[in-house]
Amino acid sequence: xxxxxxxxxxxxxxxxxxxxxxxxxxxxxxxxxxxxxxxxxxxxxxxxxxxxxxxxxxxxxxxxxxxxxxxxxxxxxxxxxxxxxxxxxxxxxxxxxxxxxxxxxxxxxxxxxxxxxxxxxxxxxxxxxxxxxxxxxx
Numbered sequence: 779x780x781x782x783x784x785x786x787x788x789x790x791x792x793x794x795x796x797x798x799x800x801x802x803x804x805x806x807x808x809x810x811x812x813x814x815x816x817x818x819x820x821x822x823x824x825x826x827x828x829x830x831x832x833x834x835x836x837x838x839x840x841x842x843x844x845x846x847x848x849x850x851x852x853x854x855x856x857x858x859x860x861x862x863x864x865x866x867x868x869x870x871x872x873x874x875x876x877x878x879x880x881x882x883x884x885x886x887x888x889x890x891x892x893x894x895x896x897x898x899x900x901x902x903x904x905x906x907x908x909x910x911x912x913x914x915x916x
Contacts, residue, residue: 808842813843829871839877847861847907884907
């Protein structure tokens, strides 16, 4: 998978350019929001891309990547679906301030009421993702 950098030092050089240019917020997309960006780095192995970017730049970040789903987006192009995934870890990271906002894509394509279902704890009503949802616009 393509990553913007292979270690925190490289990432810091990159995000420093954005911060110095006056960027207000950085949208950090990765395949799976729950995965650590640098799992081999001691002490910070749990931070995802948005967490690292925020830590290194001091800027607010938006995190995205298979939110609420158990697989990344690439399978959707092959017609594969994805089962729903608990987002309690995403909520905990958001509450800890690891990142500032969360973007949601495929889950909303499948179920335009996804946000309301999450808000009111209606987890059982959330639909699994079907790749055919890419053909529907609500």
